Amino acid sequence: MRQSTIMSAKVAFVGLGSLAVLVAAAEYSVDAGWVSPFILAPPTEIWSAAVEIYKEEKPFRALGLTLGTTLAAIVLAISIGLPCGWALWRYQTVGRAYEGWLGALFASPKLLLYPLFLVLLGRNVGMLLIMGFVTATIPIMLKTREGLVTVSPTLINVGKAFNMTEHQILWKIMLPSAVPIIFTGIRLSMIYTLISIVALEFLLNFEGLGGMVGEMYDRYNIPAMYAAIIFVILMSLIYFRIVQRIQTWLRSV
Amino acid sequence: MAEVSLERVTESERAGFLTTELRIQIGTILGVWASWEALAQSGLFYRDIVPSSLRVFAAMWRHLTEAEFYHHLGVTSYEVLVGFAIGSIAGIGLGILFGVRRFLGRVMDGYILALAPAPKVVFLPILMVVFGIGVGSKIAMAALSAFFPVVLSTVAGMHLINPTLIRVGKMFNASPWQMVTKVYLPSLVLPVVTGLRLGLGVAIIGTLVAEIKLAKAGLGFLAIQNYELFRIPEMYSVIIIIFALAMGANAIMTKLTDRLTQRGMPKVEVSGAA
Numbered sequence: 352m353r354q355s356t357i358m359s360a361k362v363a364f365v366g367l368g369s370l371a372v373l374v375a376a377a378e379y380s381v382d383a384g385w386v387s388p389f390i391l392a393p394p395t396e397i398w399s400a401a402v403e404i405y406k407e408e409k410p411f412r413a414l415g416l417t418l419g420t421t422l423a424a425i426v427l428a429i430s431i432g433l434p435c436g437w438a439l440w441r442y443q444t445v446g447r448a449y450e451g452w453l454g455a456l457f458a459s460p461k462l463l464l465y466p467l468f469l470v471l472l473g474r475n476v477g478m479l480l481i482m483g484f485v486t487a488t489i490p491i492m493l494k495t496r497e498g499l500v501t502v503s504p505t506l507i508n509v510g511k512a513f514n515m516t517e518h519q520i521l522w523k524i525m526l527p528s529a530v531p532i533i534f535t536g537i538r539l540s541m542i543y544t545l546i547s548i549v550a551l552e553f554l555l556n557f558e559g560l561g562g563m564v565g566e567m568y569d570r571y572n573i574p575a576m577y578a579a580i581i582f583v584i585l586m587s588l589i590y591f592r593i594v595q596r597i598q599t600w601l602r603s604v
Numbered sequence: 605m606a607e608v609s610l611e612r613v614t615e616s617e618r619a620g621f622l623t624t625e626l627r628i629q630i631g632t633i634l635g636v637w638a639s640w641e642a643l644a645q646s647g648l649f650y651r652d653i654v655p656s657s658l659r660v661f662a663a664m665w666r667h668l669t670e671a672e673f674y675h676h677l678g679v680t681s682y683e684v685l686v687g688f689a690i691g692s693i694a695g696i697g698l699g700i701l702f703g704v705r706r707f708l709g710r711v712m713d714g715y716i717l718a719l720a721p722a723p724k725v726v727f728l729p730i731l732m733v734v735f736g737i738g739v740g741s742k743i744a745m746a747a748l749s750a751f752f753p754v755v756l757s758t759v760a761g762m763h764l765i766n767p768t769l770i771r772v773g774k775m776f777n778a779s780p781w782q783m784v785t786k787v788y789l790p791s792l793v794l795p796v797v798t799g800l801r802l803g804l805g806v807a808i809i810g811t812l813v814a815e816i817k818l819a820k821a822g823l824g825f826l827a828i829q830n831y832e833l834f835r836i837p838e839m840y841s842v843i844i845i846i847f848a849l850a851m852g853a854n855a856i857m858t859k860l861t862d863r864l865t866q867r868g869m870p871k872v873e874v875s876g877a878a
Binding site: 358361362365366369389390444445447448449452455458459460462463464465466467469470471542545546549550553554560561564565567568573576577580583584587588591 | 624625626628629632649653654707710711712714715718719721722723725726727728729730732733734805808809812813816817824827828831836839840843846847850851854855858
């Protein structure tokens with residue numbers, strides 16, 4: 352136990368130390384004129400640009416917009432994906448007919464369909480929401496079906512032995528035991544949806560986190576561009592950590 | 605995935621040609637197509653936003669018989685393949701290194717796991733500043749996208765190698781290069797191929813997204829150019845071709861992984877790789 356704590360401390364020390372060395376090297380290489388300031392901004396300038404952005408660009412408003420769109424897409428995806436996943440399980444032939452397609456769609460680069468959605472829906476939050484929904488709903492449908500399919504038959508037989516109705520078996524037995532797998536689907540959709548929405552905002556120079564990065568690039572403000580990128584990476588990191596935490600917490604409940 | 609489709613093939617063979625599943629699938633395709641045509645004819649949308657599928661097919665035929673299209677296809681394929689090669693060689697190499705040097709691996713683990721699920725597209729401005737808006741930044745984007753799934757699955761595979769094999773190699777005084785080629789790589793085939801499959805997928809997306817954002821050539825550029833000129837049937841046709849190519853590449857890589865899994869190679873789960 353003690354040894355592993357020492358080891359973790361060592362890892363953290365060396366990890367943060369190398370980061371500090373890297374930051375110092377970046378600062379020095381620009382100062383010394385080895386790297387053009389139009390390519391790499393010195394970390395001190397990135398920091399002052401970050402302060403500037405914080406005062407003027409309202410990065411947390413951008414974060415709120417991106418998160419709001421992502422979560423709205425997920426809520427929409429859950430409210431439609433869950434019943435669809437149930438239907439794919441309930442009507443087995445339909446489920447078998449569509450499962451392969453849904454799997455292929457899940458792996459497919461849906462982001463590349465965005466010009467199509469742009470033409471159909473225009474450049475607005477609604478379009479982002481719909482594309483986020485398309486990304487989010489497929490893993491939820493697939494995992495809901497998978498969760499229901501893999502419920503142990505013994506549990507269902509117990510329900511039948513107690514003369515439970517089909518409705519009761521679904522709500523009292525099947526859904527609770529499918530929950531861990533369904534949450535895996537929701538976690539996947541939370542990850543992929545945030546990525547797609549940030550990417551779309553960036554591509555469209557829309558608002559939100561992705562739009563903020565695109566905006567700084569368009570202004571060719573190199574320190575601000577780095578600051579915005581670091582901010583987006585940090586925020587997505589925190590988001591993924593929270594998603595992970597929620598799932599571990601739900602597992603332990 | 606392929607397991608499911610295999611199952612379906614054998615089932616359809618047993619039940620004759622048209623199983624209910626197949627009928628549902630054909631019905632769905634026809635239904636979607638008919639509703640598309642109905643929308644195209646209805647005039648509900650502004651001109652051309654929902655073009656008749658015939659016009660999309662005509663545009664596709666024009667593309668496929670034009671030399672210009674193959675120029676763009678060539679640029680995109682070049683960017684994807686070179687970037688994918690750079691990203692995966694770096695991923696496999698560093699993955700093996702992090703597996704052998706466990707301390708270094710643990711130090712880097714935090715950074716790699718932190719960056720792996722982050723939306724890579726936000727790095728594009730840096731890549732465009734460093735490599736310009738031409739082919740260079742697209743190759744870099746493909747390499748960066750491919751790197752993370754490959755390095756993650758290689759490290760995961762390194763942890764699964766039977767320690768006895770490593771001890772045997774060391775006992776025979778194998779040189780580091782011999783250890784890599786005779787011990788590590790043969791045990792890493794399946795995790796590496798799994799990583800490569802995910803890596804190729806995200807490399808294709810990364811390249812096309814970069815082309816859509818800002819480029820001078822490539823399929824992504826062609827799609828967005830058609831959009832800007834409001835040549836909608838042409839735009840649809842390019843997107844359909846891109847989508848088909850990307851899914852085809854993924855299907856080939858999935859086949860490859862499935863074949864290896866059937867040969868009894870251990871399976872590795874890689875998460876958060878996009």
